[in-house]
Amino acid sequence: MTQQTTPTEDNPGRVDYAPLPAINPELVGRTVVITGAGRGMGALFLEELARRGVNGVGGDLDAAAMAATADEINTRLSGVAGAGRVVGVGADVTDPAASEALVATALREFGRLDLWVNNAGVFPQAEFTDISPEQLALTYGVNVNGVVYGGQAAARHFRTVDGGAIVNMASVAAVRARPTRASYNSSKAAVKHLTTCMAVELGPDNIRVNSIAPGYIDTEMTRWVRDDQAAMNRALSTVPLRRIGAPMEVFGALYFLLSDSARYITGANIPVDGGSQHV
Numbered sequence: 409m410t411q412q413t414t415p416t417e418d419n420p421g422r423v424d425y426a427p428l429p430a431i432n433p434e435l436v437g438r439t440v441v442i443t444g445a446g447r448g449m450g451a452l453f454l455e456e457l458a459r460r461g462v463n464g465v466g467g468d469l470d471a472a473a474m475a476a477t478a479d480e481i482n483t484r485l486s487g488v489a490g491a492g493r494v495v496g497v498g499a500d501v502t503d504p505a506a507s508e509a510l511v512a513t514a515l516r517e518f519g520r521l522d523l524w525v526n527n528a529g530v531f532p533q534a535e536f537t538d539i540s541p542e543q544l545a546l547t548y549g550v551n552v553n554g555v556v557y558g559g560q561a562a563a564r565h566f567r568t569v570d571g572g573a574i575v576n577m578a579s580v581a582a583v584r585a586r587p588t589r590a591s592y593n594s595s596k597a598a599v600k601h602l603t604t605c606m607a608v609e610l611g612p613d614n615i616r617v618n619s620i621a622p623g624y625i626d627t628e629m630t631r632w633v634r635d636d637q638a639a640m641n642r643a644l645s646t647v648p649l650r651r652i653g654a655p656m657e658v659f660g661a662l663y664f665l666l667s668d669s670a671r672y673i674t675g676a677n678i679p680v681d682g683g684s685q686h687v
């Protein structure tokens with residue numbers, strides 16, 4: 409991972425890649441499932457949790473990328489004392505059976521499942537009048553239905569073990585309206601509200617459900633912003649901190665929400681967006 413921290417021509421968004429020092433010892437030995445972990449934020453979450461002793465199952469539509477990512481993580485962490493192990497499997501979150509299979513994989517590989525991250529997402533754009541039934545079905549199928557199915561599978565298991573923690577990946581898009589973003593932004597609004605609905609219903613079973621709302625984070629999903637200076641300038645003009653974010657900076661919020669430090673927090677949505685939801 410790049411450890412770049414200063415503005416350079418290569419780093420026009422001035423992303424701060426510095427690692428985070430925090431450690432939550434109670435998470436050591438627990439197991440997480442992360443969807444959409446073949447690349448991007450999900451892959452970083454899987455690695456950084458494993459670095460801190462959490463075993464992980466990553467599921468991704470792209471089974472080959474997921475397997476390669478899991479191999480790379482295990483290789484990189486092989487010399488890290490106390491690190492967890494990760495397993496990567498193909499999983500399409502639009503299929504409820506895939507989430508049930510992720511639970512089964514976690515129990516088979518690690519004997520327990522404590523934490524679940526509904527991270528898989530797609531970001532198609534189109535003018536409102538051009539949104540096709542296929543695009544709508546894909547966006548809602550992955551971003552919304554996938555969160556429901558993942559949450560159901562996780563909650564059914566967590567009920568049998570006296571609780572657990574779920575984090576859903578929403579977005580600053582949940583509270584914003586932008587041309588060409590109607591399907592994505594409305595899907596993320598659904599994720600944010602689903603999070604509170606899940607929290608209210610699952611709270612009595614000691615299952616906490618929170619969401620994170622990233623702004624512009626440096627991943628393949630936002631590569632087009634990095635590749636287009638005008639788009640980058642437009643994006644940065646709506647970010648009070650005047651830089652885009654790094655996946656590691658989103659991990660900070662995720663790690664907190666999954667940990668016992670957040671044991672009385674449920675139904676919350678944490679923006680990690682450099683302040684952009686206010687602009």
Ligand SMILES: NC(=O)c1ccc[n+]([C@@H]2O[C@H](COP(=O)([O-])OP(=O)(O)OC[C@H]3O[C@@H](n4cnc5c(N)ncnc54)[C@H](O)[C@@H]3O)[C@@H](O)[C@H]2O)c1
Binds near residue numbers: 467469527621623
């Ligand atoms: N990057 C950002 O700026 C940003 C901002 C706000 C929210 N988010 C959200 O954060 C999450 C992660 O985003 P990212 O930037 O890492 O994206 P990414 O595109 O880099 O990675 C998304 C991953 O999800 C996988 N995926 C897609 N459809 C799937 C399916 N049906 N089943 C399982 N996996 C599937 C992809 O194969 C990919 O590996 C998404 O939910 C995204 O909407 C991203």
